[in-house]
Every structure is written in C-alpha cells, then in structure tokens.
Amino acid sequence: MNKVYILRSSVVSPLGNTNTDNFVNQIDGKHGISVMESHGVSPWKSKFCAKVTSKSKSTRTVDDIAKIAAENLVEDFPGVLSNARVIMGTAVGSAVELEYERRRNKLPDESFFSFEKAGISVSNTIKSSKKPIAVSTGCTAGLDAIGLAFDRLRLGFEDIVVAGASEATICEIVVASFDRINALSCAENCDSASIPFCDDRSGFVIGEGAGLVVMCTDKYIEQSGLEPIAEFLGWESISSNFHMTAIDQKGTDIATSITKLVKKCNVDPIDIKFVDTHGTSTYQNDCAEFAALIGIFGLNPEIHVTCQKSLNGHALGAASAIEIANIVEFIRNRKVPGYVNSDRVSSDFKRLPFTTKPKAVRDGDLFLKIANGFSGIHSTGLIRAL
C-alpha cells in the first residue's frame, strides 16, 4: 500500500480568492458574511449569505469558482499537474445557472443538468487529459472526494490527484430548499449569523466557494523531489440510516465514524491535537457533534477545536473541501486560528476547550476533520502535519 501525501491546497471562499487572504482573515477572526440580495418575487427569510466576491462578475458559477482555485494551484506547480486525476464534489451542481436560464425563459443547455462542470473546469485548467470523477454526496462531498482520492492513490491507481469540491449556491431555489426546513440562520446581525455552539444560534449561513488539495503517493514524492506539507492518513464514512435531514443528538453516528477511522489508521484519539468540526450552527448538529467529541476525547484540555463555518458560512458540498484546504494552509503556516466566538459558547458545550487564541502546529500533530450531510452521511478524515 502506498502512503498518501498532500503537496498543496487552494482555497476560494468568502474570505478571499487566495490562500493568503483566507489564512490571514481566519487568524484575524474576520467573517465573510454579508446581506443576501433576493432576485425573486419574495424576500429571503434568511438575511445573510457568505458569497465569493469578484471584481469581474456579480454572480459566480460552480465552474468559475473551481477555475479560480485551480489557477492558484497551476501558479504553484507549473506543468506538474497535467498527469493528475481530478476528483470533485458538489451538492447542487449548476443550480444557479439553471435558475438563471429559467428566469429568462430560455431552454437550458444540457450541461447545466450535469454535476461534472466543476471537475471539467479544474481538469481543463490544469490541462489534465484524464476523465474527472464527480462525487455528489451532498454536504460531505468535499471530504468524500478527498477520501476517494486517497483510496485510488493508496492502491496505486493514481500517482497524483487534485481533489476537492466547488459550490455556487446563491439562488432562490437552493436558498428556499433550506429555508423551508428552517435550516438557515434567522439572525438580524451578520456578526451573529453563524455562531456554532453558541446559545443564540439559529441555523447556518449559506455559503459558496471551492477547496482543492494536491495529493500524491510516497513514490511520487521520491521521484519528483517535491516536499509534502501533510500526510493524509485515512478516511471513513458511514450511513446513519436515521433520517434524511436529522442527526441523532446522542452523536452515536459521528462517534462511530471517528472510532472506525482511528482504528483503521492505528491512532490513539489522545494523540489527536486539532479537531475541525462540521459546526453548522444548527441546534441538532451542535448537540450531536458535542456528544460525539466528549464521548471520544473526554475533557482533554489539549484539544484545539475549530469551527470554520463561523467565518465562511456553509458552502454545502464544498464546505469540507474548503476546510481541509484551509487545514493544509494552517499546517504550512504553522498556526491554527482559534474560535472567534469562544466567549459566547453555550454553557452546554463549555466542556469542549474552545479558545480565541491561535495554536502553534508542530511536526506530527494530528488533525481530525468531521463532515455531516443529508442522507445520514457522516464522513471523517485524519491528517498528519509534516
């Protein structure tokens, strides 16, 4: 079996279109949440969104956003990525374009029904001739794409993979889908819109963006001489068979996914130093995730807990890819941000050691990433800092 390494990441998010912007804003605790403009006949119930910004276009599409992220990688690795397989996740595909065309009374292009546009965009940008793989597992799609890349690399089916996810979400049909089931934040103030684990949270802020990681085998590292940033130790994914949208608040299913993962990777949970939560800011997720983490890690004060959606919103399928790409950047910069709302965390969840202070990364530190999604999917991944 091959070992799997991460060479580089690329993040496009409401915090910025480069890794540097994303890292600096996260360390400074700045959020990318703003007022959402409605294009439809009814006003939004949820007032805020976390939107990717661009000087050239007011509305981004899933492939536009993916392309920006891929261009950043090509700048870092000119000529290296043309042999890479692309594995991309998305939850809602080209919903923004479909709705736009429908509003104009136009028959949409057939490609707008496809979930492949982000992968094709990345493949074209890095000039890869390999058929991209599209993963459409809702809100865990990013971590799932990276996990599936791990499986292919581990068995030697690929030498190098660009994996991640992209999402464009800000359109009426997507927002309405989540608004109708009361999943979105009802906050009146954008500073309080996405506050996972806090008393006055009311749901998630819909976001968009893309996260990519370049993954390769140990043999590729030896041959290329490139220096990896992290090792991807493994991933796990289970079905809760509980409910299409609800999570068992005892956290059993999240805990099962983590337990299977650490066993598979031969890791003791006490050695995990950083936990990046799914942290949507919904009551159900927060309760389930807290119960799972307390059950596995107990009251370990050494664990550093992060909630990236508090700044980035929830980019559905791209969320976990953005968060993993950011973790890689934290490792590269040897610093992980704290949780900006630590002082507002509900007394129910205070047993998790939230802090506003950034924490230094050392060689060998282990990062656990958690992602939960509709259809009862609970995926987890483990990354080691090098």
Add this chain to the structure above:
Amino acid sequence: MTCLYLNHFDHVSMSDNMVVPMNRKMKVDLMSEMAFTLVDKIQKALHTELDNTAIFVANQYAGWTYGGPQLDAVIQGGMNKVQTFQATAWFPAAIQGEISIEHKTSGIAKTFSSGSWSAVHALEALFMSSSDFSSALLIGADAITLDFQKKVCHEKLGFSSGIYWTKDKSPLCQDSCHPLDST
C-alpha cells in the same frame, strides 16, 4: 483491492409497479421510487437483510420530476411555494439516503455523477474501498428528468438497475463473475 462475488442482478422500468414505503410517498423523486422498487426486488429474490451493505450509486442527474415543478414554483410564486422536501428529494444522493434508511444499512454509501462514466467510477470506488462491509449494492439510476418549460430537455427514460455483491462466497454466487482479482 476488495474481492466481491456477484449474487444478483435486477432492473426496474416504468412498466413496473412502484413499491414506495407509505411514509415516503409524495416526498421523493421518481428516481428514488425506482430505487425503492429495485432494492425490494433484489431483497425478495435473495431473502437477505441489507444491514451491513455498502451502497454505491451511479446517478448522472438530479431528481427533476420533483425538482422541476419546485423550480417553477419558486420563480412564479416565491420561496414559500417550494415543498419542504425539495432539499432531500432533488439531490443525486437522495437515493443512497432513502435506501439506507429504509433498509437500515449502516455501511459506506457514495453517489457518482460523472456523466456516462458514473457507473465506472462507482464500481471502481466500490472495489477500492477500505471500508468494512459484508455486501454491496451498486445502483444505476438512469435519471428521470423533465420536460422543462414545456419543452423536452430529456425524455423520461425511467430505468434503474442494480447488482448485489457479497464478500463471502454463497450458494447464490456465480463463480466467474467477480470482476477484479484480490491483490
């Protein structure tokens, strides 16, 4: 590489009577209705429980028989006209969720939407998976799309096929049908 034995193949078309659990009627797209019917057929043929079964789905499109009218509703009547099940009925992974809940499967489940390559990628992922499962279902959903805006973008094809595999050899297995060798 996982070694699997093929146990059963089945398919469902629009001419079959749909077998949809009572509590899911009107809440799912036709693609999920066909998957319910398909898995019911497979289970009846094999007389087996699916609790530790992995589910890999090849689903090129989303569920537009449900989602199409919702898109029209939101544009014409506003977001309050959208049905509350839009988020769970429309997305391609709806099938894996509905089947895992109905049949209490707890294994890995993943959905691939790589155009005409979806089934290849789903099959590869199944055989490359490091997850623990005793059997696996590969479901191909020929997505049911819509006559968008009264013009036909995609015809209603309405076909779903499924293959059931097990890790252990059973009397139902066909010796020659495990496609990849264990390595």
